[in-house]
Amino acid sequence: METKKNRVVAALTGSIATGKTVVLDYFRDNLGFKVVSADAVGHEVLKNPEIIGKIGDAFGENVIKEGTIDRAALGKIVFSDKTELEKLNGITHTAILAKTFEIIDELSLASPVILEAAILIEAGWHKYFNTIMLTWCKPEIQLNRLMTRDSITEEEAKKRIASQMSFEAKKPFATHIIDTSYGIEVTRFTLEKIARELLN
Numbered sequence: 001m002e003t004k005k006n007r008v009v010a011a012l013t014g015s016i017a018t019g020k021t022v023v024l025d026y027f028r029d030n031l032g033f034k035v036v037s038a039d040a041v042g043h044e045v046l047k048n049p050e051i052i053g054k055i056g057d058a059f060g061e062n063v064i065k066e067g068t069i070d071r072a073a074l075g076k077i078v079f080s081d082k083t084e085l086e087k088l089n090g091i092t093h094t095a096i097l098a099k100t101f102e103i104i105d106e107l108s109l110a111s112p113v114i115l116e117a118a119i120l121i122e123a124g125w126h127k128y129f130n131t132i133m134l135t136w137c138k139p140e141i142q143l144n145r146l147m148t149r150d151s152i153t154e155e156e157a158k159k160r161i162a163s164q165m166s167f168e169a170k171k172p173f174a175t176h177i178i179d180t181s182y183g184i185e186v187t188r189f190t191l192e193k194i195a196r197e198l199l200n
Contacts, residue, residue, distance in 0.1 A: 008112035008198050009104060011128075013120035014135030015164050017146035019180030019187070023135055024116045026188055031195040034107040038100055038117035038125075045095045046071075054091045059084070079160045093123055101128075112198060121173050122165050131198060134174035136167050137181040 012027075014020050027033040045051055046069045055074070056064045063074045078085040100115065107113045114133075120126050137145075146157040171177070176194050180187050 007108045009108050009129065010112075010114050010131035010133065010198055011120055011126065012114050012116045012133045012135070013118060013126075013170065013174075014178075015142065015167060015170075016118065016160055017142050017149060018135040018137050018167075019145075019178070020116050020118070020135050022180065022184055023133070023178055023187065023191060024114065026184060026191050027114050027195065030188070031191065032112065033195070034111040034113045036100060036103050036107065036113060036115045038096060038115060038119070041100050041103070042092060042096050045092055045099060048095065051092060051095060055088070058087055058091060079163050082163060085163060089119070089123065097123070097125065118164070121170050126173050131176070131194075132174050133176045133178055133194065134167070134170055135178045135180055137179065141181055 012020055012024060024035045024037070028035045046055075052064065052067070052069060055069060059074060059077055063070050063077070065073075074088070078088050100117075104113055104115060115129075117123070117125060120132070126132055142161065143154065143157055146152070146160065147154060150157070152160075176190075178187060178190055178194075
């Protein structure tokens with residue numbers, strides 16, 4: 001992505017349940033950043049009738065309920081099979097990327113912006129950013145957070161974590177590692193330091 005004068009745009013990524021939302025909220029609520037969530041944009045894209053039709057064709061009518069995507073049903077398919085996940089990404093990624101950068105372009109005229117995208121590196125979107133923050137926490141904390149958050153079994157949680165690119169594989173792409181194991185009261189010192197670097 002072209003960085004124009006007075007534009008501060010950074011990206012935040014990390015595996016599921018490693019604290020991306022908490023980090024993003026802190027940047028927004030305490031440090032003056034506008035935040036864009038690729039996942040939220042993805043939810044909007046999943047409402048697009050053309051995309052719904054393509055997903056129905058690819059995964060069967062069982063993933064469509066009353067004309068909308070049944071995210072739970074679709075999740076069960078794609079989180080247990082990497083090939084299926086890649087198939088879904090092939091349908092949605094281009095539309096999500098286009099919409100995401102449209103939003104970033106507008107917001108970044110007036111404010112510093114952070115894009116949060118779980119699949120930033122897998123999708124190749126990291127190449128548009130100079131600053132890439134990667135969240136991490138201890139594996140047992142990640143597992144516990146995911147089970148609690150999504151009310152799923154340990155086996156399901158492990159499957160979801162395993163379906164994603166590992167922290168070690170993502171690490172070489174990161175300019176900053178953010179350890180969220182000890183909660184926001186500890187993590188905020190790292191975030192404030194990163195914000196100072198970005199804004200200077």
